[in-house]
Each structure stands twice: as structure tokens, then as C-alpha cells.
Amino acid sequence: MPWQPTDYDPDDFANRRHIGPSPSEMEEMLRVVGTESLDALIDETIPASIRQDAPLSWAPLTEAGLLQKMREVAAKNRVMTSLIGQGYYGTFTPPAIQRNILENPAWYTAYTPYQPEIAQGRLEALLNFQTMVADLTGLPVANASLLDEATAAAEAMTMAERSAKSKARAFFVADDLHPQTVAVIRTRAMPLGIEVIVGPSETLDPSRVFGAIFQYPGTYGHIRDLSADIARLHEANALAIVATDLLALTLLKEPGAMGADIAVGSAQRFGVPMGYGGPHAAFLSCRDALKRSMPGRIVGVSVDARGNRAYRLALQTREQHIRREKATSNVCTAQALLAVMASMYAVFHGPLGLRAMAERVHISTQRLARALRAAGARVSPEHFFDTITVEVGVGQAGILAAARAEGLNFRKIGNDCVGISLDETTDENVLLRVLRAFGIDAAAPHRGEVAIPEGLQRQSDYLTHPVFHMNRAESEMMRYMRRLSDRDLALDRAMIPLGSCTMKLNAAAEMMPITWPEFGQIHPFVPRDQARGYQEAIEDLSRKLCEITGYEAFSMQPNSGAQGEYAGLLTIQAYHRAKGDHDRKVCLIPTSAHGTNPPRRRWREWRWSSSRRRRTATSTSRTSARRPRPRGAASPPA
Template identity: 55%
Template sequence: MTIQSLPSTFADRHIGARRQADIDTMLKNVGYDTVDGLVDTAVPASIRQENPLRLTAALSEVEVLAELRRLAAKNKTAVQMIGQGYYDTVTPPVIRRNVLEAPAWYTAYTPYQPEISQGRLEALLNFQTMVQDLTALPVANASLLDEATAVAEAVLLMRRANKKNDGKTVLDADCLPQTIAVVLGRAEALGFEVEVADLSQGLPDGDINGIVLQQPGVSGRVWDQTGVIAAAKERGALVTVAADLLALTLITPPGEQGADIAVGTAQRLGVPLFFGGPHAAYMAVRTGMERTLPGRIVGVSKDNAGAPAYRLALQTREQHIRREKATSNICTAQALLAIVSSFYAVYHGPDGLKAIAETVHNNARVLATALKTAGRELVSDSFFDTLTVRVPGKAHKVITAAEARGINLRLIDADTVGVSIDETTTAEVLSAVAVAFGAGPVGDAAGFELPEAVLRTSGYLQHPVFNTHRSETQLLRYIRKLSDRDLALDRTMIPLGSCTMKLNATAEMEAISWPEFASIHPFAPDSQTEGWRELIDGLEADLAEITGYDQVSIQPNAGSQGELAGLLAIRGYHLSRGDNQRDICLIPASAHGTNAASAVLAGMKVVVVATAADGAIDHADLYAKIEAHKDVLSAIMITYPSTHGVYDADVREVCDAVHAAGGQVYVDGANLNALVGLAQPGKFGGDVSHLNLHKTFCIPHGGGGPGVGPVAAKAHLAPFMPGDANNASIEGGVAGHGVAISASRFGSAGVLPISWAYVKLMGGDGLTEATKSALLAANYVASRLNEFFPVLYTGEGGLVAHECILDLRELTARTGVTAEDVAKRLIDYGFHAPTLSFPVAGTLMVEPTESEDLAEIDRFIDAMISIHAEIEQVANGDFTVENSPLRNAPHTAAAVVSSNWDRSYPREQAAFPVASLRQDKYFPHVGRIDGAAGDRNLVCSCPPLEAFEDNTAAFEN
């Protein structure tokens, strides 16, 4: 089959190079007559799948949206008062339309290149500042995945930081049940003790490494935790508080109570329920713990003109550098949702947030008054937004009565019901709830004020950014100003190897904010979620067909979490067979760093396999290590195609050798964009894989998240796939069976309609064509640039897979120009840089994807050739590397128009290195940023305005 022009199909709009003339041009450069000929040479025959993908025929955009409407109609919207960490909220339309639904924000990549990411970095810095202020702790990260996994990260942080006391971890019984389930699952794999106890009654006996409190508790109870925190400190324990950010506008924050760590979720600050996610979790820590804080931290440094500039700080903590010594396997975040929450705080400001909180609390008091007047028993008289009500033997009756009125309450047990109030709750809803309990309509609140001991007295959100943008006009312009400082896919190709930045079609994005999908609580009754579950079942089935596995779980809410889920499934399988000693995980030296970090979290020991000169696994080293560890071998983790962008022809032999030694094969699915429709990991030797829906299957990267990392497995591992945290049981059965990976059953379900729509729009033939087009584009780039920047690794026929590595090391040795210089100079041409120095230092890894058309690919190639010419200018002595346009890149508009231009190259070369830029020019907001200075002087909250007052002098330097 060859790529054909089908102008009426969605595939024709998704795939960039569809004109036959363009395809012929690319083929001629690569040296092939047909795309199929190229594919047949590049992809080893030993792994090719025998049959086409058995998926439904491709649908049109109109048909897909109609089908999504049908599924949405099967979901039943309700007033969501279940609580348990999830609340309905109002997403201001100006934020929904201009951030959540705006490609300038959702198509952006993780801000590793800070000069072209100043907008989203500022928004994330606002998020950090908001969290720091509300928790009263000095350092916060730029978001984590969800509250349950954030608590698990906090528990691991306490265990790292408190090495003098390796005692048990104690969770308060009033923690969210899904949080307890996730922490217990992580603890079981890592072999440390966790006790669940009522900490309001004091600390349990024994050595304690750390404790976790919930404020307010899942029961709704608010209490003064100062005493138990002090007692824990006296016994050498660290303290984490899982806190509700909205509640912290009224109650004493964790930092002021003596906590070391605060965690939680920002979901109720403007982020829809999304059937469980994606939601931005947060973590804040006391001084001294910032360098072991998991996740990303936005910091403040300066650029080469002395202007304040934002960047990701402490990046040496990233997994690709620290590997098995990484502080966490977290590789992504929930940047887009953190940005939504930060704009929510900017829009409402401190007074607005406090007013919302006071309204929520007052409504809870109103309902409590009505229930108590009717003789109903409240578990606690001190609460913020949640009431736990005892109704002996009548809980089901109350739940049914409320549901009949369009309201979901929380069924705790046969005698107990929970009710959670949020900012959308009305007086009519309160009266309907009261009637469901057999009480009269509500009146005024009488009593139930928060105790004096827990009231907040300190200020928060005093920075001008939270006190300026009160009107929609102001906020709209602030959002626009920040988005204009960034480069995203709506402006330019993002040729990142390993990260597959492709088209996120508008039709795919359309349904995620429909109320029938976005307003569903993750713990709503199954009778209300039929459409959601049909969509998810269908997507899991399609992914199983695409990968050749037997079962898929979409619960993991990031690729790293999918890795962990797959390794825990392998661990559970070995334990079920009595092979408790199998704990060695072989990992090639070239693998992504999260592989090693995930293996450690799954309780495994990492043994590194060397890489051969051609980029493949070193066979001699591999077989020697298999032999050495054959009795204790648990798994091997391989990436296919390899991290070097090549189809290794021996992958079946590697899988067979590991299986013969009793191990399991984990195939990292990060590079699945080179396999779909051509080869299936589950058929050529894999036992389990994770997939990246935010790569191959079109969920946008969102500036660093959301991500979805489903895990796919063969039938023998199916019993050990992720369990439901809301209904998890760790007791009994096989250790590791059904371990919950994230807080909600379906993880970040809210973005799954995107991938569902992509698969339906493309169909099996379209998906296969997309893969072939990606291979053609990558090989075209490699062929055209090899003369200037040698391609480091190639496979059969000198071909690459879906990406290629450009080797700059000889150029660097000859001229001093580094790969980073090239990355920064590309900004002046209006491009995001390729992946820098991964997997090989001193290189650039390029992935054009199938979405880019020939004109855009050629624009990138022309930019790279132009940059090569500038490198040769350095070699020829036209200017030194220190005073070259490469080392001074990127060039801001202020620098170019400065009256004190004293550089060895003309302004025109700095700003307009190719003629087309005169018509369409992106100027970065800041120049080259000093990363080392930012790490030495870590500032991770909004700087004062005087830092920006006048940088004119700086630009003159």
C-alpha cells in the first residue's frame, strides 16, 4: 500500500505531506521510488504484523462529533456533592475559552527551552506563588499528577529526608480513601510499613518516619492539628498535611501549624471534574527540602542582558540524568490545569477566593442547621464544606431520594452519608438535600462557626499579579500577553525527538469541555456514566488491537505511571508464581531515565546493559548479564524503536533470551508513532508496554501536561493490572494484585475523547499511513541534513525510524559551537529546538512527525543549513564563538534595536537570518538565560515589580 491522496478524509488534513508531488520530492531525496519500499527496508521483516489493523472504518469529523454526542447523552449530569477530594467549580469563560480551549496554551511543549516559554513559565510561577502563600510554606513545585499520587510522593520524600528515622509511615484515618489505597500500594512494593490511625487521638506506638494528616478530613472535620504535629516532631517524625487550597483562605495553613510538607489538588480552583482528571496536584515544602522536591520547579534567573527571566530550576533532578537515583519517576506534570488554576486565582484575587470560601462554608452551616434541627446527627460540628451525617439504616434511602432530585451524595456505609458543598451550590439545592434527609427546607445558619484555634490570621496573595486583573478585559489581555511570549504548535513546527509533537486537531478537542463529559464526578453511580464507560471500553479495545496486547488500562495518568503499572504487574506475576527472588531489571544505558526510576519504585534493582557503537544493545553484555542474573531476573525494559531512533533487527532475539531466563519483557511505548499499523509490541515479544496518548494519540502536551500513559499487557499479566483506588483492597490475595496507580479508576479520563476521536477519524488505514508518513519525513530530514550534521545512528539501508540524531560533536570540537548554541539560534528562526543532548550529549534529536507539510519541514532544514553556515563563519574566523550570533542567541527585539550595537555581525543577521522572517518574525521576550545562576539563587515565587522596572541599561550592555 502506498500513501494516496484522499482529499475528503480526515487523514488528508492530519498528514502534512499528502500531495503526490511532495511525496515524490521526499522519496527522491531518500533514494526510494515508493513509501512502501522505504518502509519495507527500514522496518525489519521479523517484526512486521501480518494483518492490517482491525479497527472500524474511518469516520468524518461530522460523524465523530455525532457519535460523541450520542455517548455524551448516555451520561447523566447531576449536582455533584460526593466530595472525597472532587468538587464542582465554575471555570470562568474567559479562562475556559482562552486557555483550556486555546491552542496557544494546549499545544505548547514542556518549557525546557525557557526563552520561548516565558508566558507559561510566568503562569506556572503564579501557580507556585499561590500554593506557597496559601500553604504558608516557602517552596512549591509547578504541579504534580493528582492528590493521591502527590501524597505518595510526599511519603517518599519524608523517607528520603528523614534517614535518621526509618520507622513506619502513619496515615490519618480521615485521609481520602483513594489516597490511602495508593500509598499502601507504593509501600508494599518498596517494603516499608504504613499504619492507618486516628491521629486526633494521638500518635501510635513505635518508631515513626512521618505522618500524613488531611485538613479538612474526608469526613469534613476541621481541627487544630498543632498538637499532633508538635508531638510527631518530638518523636523525630516529619509531617505532611494534605490540605484544601480553598479552605486555606479561612483556616490556619500547614506551614503555620509546623508541617514540613503540604500537598493536595488545585482542582476546585476552576478545573472541571473531568470524571477524575486531569487535575493539578501541588506540593509545597519547608526550607531545606527544595532540592529533593519531586516534579518541576519554576525559578527566576536573568538573561544575558540582565533582565529577569523564568526557567525550570534544578533540572539536574530530571530522570534522564539521575536515572535510578532520581528522587521520583515523575516526568510530566499537569501544567495546563495548573495554569487554569493560577489564572482562576489571578482573576478572583485574595478577596474573591475568600468570598467563595465563606459562601461555601456558610452554605454548609445552613445545611447543618437544618439537619440538626430535624434531629440528624453530624459526625463533627467543626467543618469547612463537608458534612458527614449518621442516618442509621437509612443511608441508601437518603442517597436514592437525593438522586431522584438530581443530586449525588456520598454513600459511606449503610448508616452514614456525606455531603460536600462547593461554589456552585444554591439555596434550592440545599433545600433539596435537606428534604432528602427528611428535614425541612433550609433557613439561616445557626452556630457551626469554625473554632477560633483554626482560623487563619495571616495574609496571602499580596503580589500585584493577584490584585490587578479584576475585569475580564484585564484578564483577557494578560492571558494574551503571556501566550504571545511563547512558541507552540499553533505558530511553528516543534521537531522534538522522543516527544512526538503532532497535530492536535480541533475536532478531537471539541468534546472535552461538554458538560456531559466534563461535569461528571469520578465516583458517580455507574448508572450515570454509561457513555463515559462505553467510550473508555472502546478506546481500550482499540489500543489493544493497535499494540497486539490482550488488555489495556487507561488509569495511569502519565507515561511514568504507566511504566510503574507495567512493572508492578510483572512483579505481581512473579510473586504469584512463588518467584519472590526475581527483582533484577535490565535497562539499556540509552533508555529514558524514567525507566530506571520506575523500576526502583516497583521494588526492583537496576542493572544497566551497555550500548554498542551502532546504538543497539551490546549483545555480549546483555547475554552475560542475563546469564549472571538468570535466577533472579524479573524484567528487561527496552524502547522500540530504540531511543536512538533505529529499528533494531534483533529485538525478537532479545525478548526470547529474556523469556528463556524466566524474565518478562517491558517495551517502552514512547516511540509507538513508528510502529502503529506496521508492528505490534505484544506480538514481537513484549509482555507489557505503556503508551503515551500525549504523543502518538494526539492528546496535547499542554506546556508539560496533561499526559496519559495507558498500560497494555498480555493475558498472563491481566490479573495484575491497576486496581480501583476507591474500591481497592490490599489485604489478602497476591501481593501487588490490583494495586491502584492513581486516585480515580480511569485516571485523566477528561482528555480521553481526544484519542478516541483520533483513532475513529483515522481508522486503521489512516493510522498506518500516518506511521509511514512519519518515517518518510524523518528520513527526508536525515537525508537532507546529513551533509551538514551527520546522522549518528542508522539502521538497515542507512535509514532511521521516526526520528534522527544529528551529531554536532565534531563541529563543537572544531569551532566551540555547542548543540545548545544551535538550539538557541533556532529560536531566531522561529523554531522550537529539537531534543537537546538526549540520549547522547552534544547532539540534537529531530522528529518531524507526520503532521508537518513539506514546506514547513524545508523551512526547518533551511534554518539548520543557515546555522551551519554561521558555524563555518566561526571556523573561518569571521567572528569568535563568544561574539557570534550563535552564542548570543536568541536575540530580543530590544537587543536588536539597541543604540549600543557592538557585535561582530550585523543586526540584520541577528534578527533576519533568512529573508522570509521579514514577513513573519517571532521575537523572544528574553535573551539567553543563565541557568546556573538561577540554581545557585533559587527564587520560585513571583518577583517584585521593581525587578522589571527598568532594564534599559541592561540591554545596552
């Protein structure tokens, strides 16, 4: 028999690995629908006027080729010890969690848990997250995560505006909030007609605002009791929001004990890599009276038909997929995978482990502050958790350069200060390198003292639920995570025939690089020359998306469809204003639009109209700038 070479290409990842149907299965489907080929099917279903007239310009890679390429890109990032803080911290992901959650398709391919009967495992893990947040913040109700801390703060602002009895239209932002949070609050407030007042807490006038937000600990390290400010806000029928840090709250007086109405923050430092800024799971908790105004998903406990305990999404009538334009928020996205990781981190360490970690971080920071002061440096504040600010005057550039020479990144504050934030990865070697950057050869004092006033030290218990006190042997943790995943349906078990903007299939080769330190350990505010690999990847993706869509530019900033819509509408508004056209204020929303669209009716500057015509696209997770005519496409209708 003559040699017959096979036409099978084992390296054809897209057609043989990533797309489910095999060639023979596709032939059978084409036979059933009465079409000869895929090309013929496309000819019959997609108008030629909107199809690309040429193939894309780049060649596909094999899985091995992709991983090699990503190694080359990763090598262009420079991994250093970043002590920049500002809401992002070094953390150690327990290998049991990395292996069994982050790298496990049973967790990362599961669909939104709208069907509780096939999502009991994730719902339990997310309930653990809610319990963790509620306990640490001292507020009784928490949601199952939001997109990031800045978004959570903006959502808390609009939540306060809906809920406060005050008729004021202004919102106060303490000037020691993280800068990126202030920026997002300003952006969110603008179309809602909310005046944002930024200033020192001492300048707060409760009678002028419906709410206020404070950072605790502050972005420069300060910690103080907010009880008096919160009491003044309540006297004026305004609400108080506290942006806080979960690890700090194992030692510090919790926001609920100060009378806070809402608490927000990020769970990133609970085992989730920095990843050049995300994604990370944010949290939002509140008083019980405000729970029906809370954005995002809430997991609740119920009983099934047999009387057994069961988990489900609760109070869904708040959400956009049911309430449409009357929803509390257009954000329906939860960072479920990262919230699960953070919750497992708390289960893995338990309350004593988390407190021991926080004590180590705090004592190390206090030792560093004492060593710097002993050398004549001016260090503030007097009371802190993990962050200090050092006044260095005209020597700022030199100190920052000396730190980089030691493999460290400090935070540049103004023109004469640097900020230093320690974390769970800080050890004696890091302390020595920090001191050498300041020209100090001596080691930090061996013993530290507590720099937290007695009145700000936490008195209440937390994480008392039995799940946070289970046997923490790796084998037992692995069994617990396996039991939960066995109660879920994900793509590792079956096809999920649901259509949504959240559906995606991340190939294993795409998931692997996110756990490499060259990507995971990069702080979002490092100098650009330390993140050249990230810049290359972002620019490469942007170019390819432009070629695919025919647009001129893309923003990679929105990290959900809901945020993409928001950014897109703001871009449209800015475009009209740039042309001097301030009267274009009507926006059509198709009745068939995704549920994240209708809540935009809350924008005060625009008028909204429902439309049954299907010309408006549904949500996108990126924002793009359009050029006159995409390549190979007909002119769109006006």
C-alpha cells in the first residue's frame, strides 16, 4: 500500500483544540442544515457587505510557540520588590490555592451562578467571602465582590446618594484617599450631577453633602478614629463610607464599630497576585437597613425541596437583569474567581494566622520607622499600620534611584517625600535593603513596638464560623476545595449552552502565564521601564483589535462590559462637547439591550428613550474610537 500522509496538523490549536467540534462532527452538522461547507454557511448567513475582505495580517502560533513567545515577553518585565502600596501589596499565594483554585478549570470556567442547583460549591465559597468581609469590617451584610476598590468606592457613593435622607447634591472625599479612587469617583459623579468636594477631613461640612468617604488607613499611612466625623454626618442625615484594608482590620478598630454605614476595599492582598493592577476582587459591606440598595450579587442561605441547606443568589430584584432601568447599579460583574481565592486564603490561615501576619507586617514597619528616625529622617505619621512617609527634600530622586539599585520600588510623593508600604513578603533582607537605600548600614531595631493607639486597637472577634477553624493541613484544604468543585458544573464536566457577554473559554496555555512572577508580581505603579513586557502585550493586543474591528484605537482600562459601556458613553459625550455640540443629550436604548444598559437612565444630563430597533450594540468590555469606515465594510446607518 502506498504511503498516504495524513492531513492532520497536531499543532493546529485553534481548529483542533480550542474549537469544540471535530471535522467529522462539523460535516455532520453541515449535512443536517443542508450546507456543503463552512464557507457556504457563512455566505448564506452573513452579508458580504459587513465581512472582512482579507485575512488578518498575523500568523497563528502553536501552543508551544505561544508559551515561548510569552516567556520572551515576560522577560522584558523586571521583577522588583515593590513597596509602593497605594492599595496594592506583595502577597504569597498558598500553593494549594494556586493549584486547586486559580489553575483549576473547575473554578475558572464555571458560568455565573444564576442556576444554584449547579453552583453550590462556588456559592459556598462566595458566602465564605461575604462572611469574611462582614466580620472584618464589622458590618452585617456584604456582597460577593465587585470589580476593584475604586469602582466599589464609586458604587458606594451612588448607593449613599440613593439611600441618604439628606437632599444635598455634593459628596465629600477625604484627600488621603488613594488617588486612583478619587479619579474614578470624579468620573462616576460627573454625569450624575454630583458635586465632588475633595479636602482634608477637618474641612468636612456635613450639611453640604449626602455622604463622605474616608481612607482607613490613609494612603500616606495615617490611622485615626473616624467616629466623630461619622457622628457629624449622621446628624446631618448623611452617610459615611470607609475605604479600608482587610489585613489591617485584624488589628484595627473596625469601621462598623465607628458607626460607618458602608465599607469598601480590595481583597488583593489575600493571596491574589498584583498582576500590574488586576484583576482583583473588591468588597462592599453595609448596615442591614441599606442592603436593598447594595450593588452586586449577594449569596444567601435557603433550603431545598428536601429541607436541606442550600445556597442561592439573594435579593436579585435589585439587579439589572430583573429591574432594568430601576436597578441599583448597572454593574452585574463579580470577580468571583479572585473572591474565591481570597476566601480560601482566609480559610487557609484562619483568624490567628491572619492576625499573626498583620502583627509581623506592622512590627516590621515600626522597626523601620524607628531606624529611620534614629538616623535623623523625618518620618510620619506617628500612628500607622504598614505605611510610612519619609521627608527627603531635594534628595528624593537620589533616594528613589538608590532604592532601585537595591531592587526596591518606593512611592514618589510630591517632590520631597517617599512612601514605603510593607507587606507579608517583607523579611529582614528587605528591611536591610530599605535602610541601605537611605545610606544606613545598621540593621533595624530587633524588637518593635506597637504604633497603634489603644483606642484604635480591635476589641471584637472575627472569623468565628467553623469553616475558618478547620484543619489546615494541605491535604484537608485540598479535599475541601475538591468537595466544593464537585458541587459545580463547569466546562471541565460539560458544555454550558448559555449565551452571554461573560462566556469565554480561556485555553490552558493562556492561563499559565498569569501565575509567572514576571507577570504576577508587577505593581501597577512601577516605572514603565520595569513593565516593558506588559506594554508590549497591551500594544500588540490593541493593534490586533483595531485590525479586527476597523477602529483607530482601543482603551484596555474598562474591566467589564458594564464599565465598557460607561466609558463608551462618556467618550461619545466628550466627542460632542469637543465639537461644541452641547445639545445632543438623547440616548436610545434598545429594548433588547443587555441589562447593563438601562440603568444608565440615572444620568441626569441625558434623556433616555427605549427603542425596539436593533441598531445599537450590546455591551463590550473595551472602549474603542471609530474611524470613518472599517476595512471591508459598508458604511453604517446614521
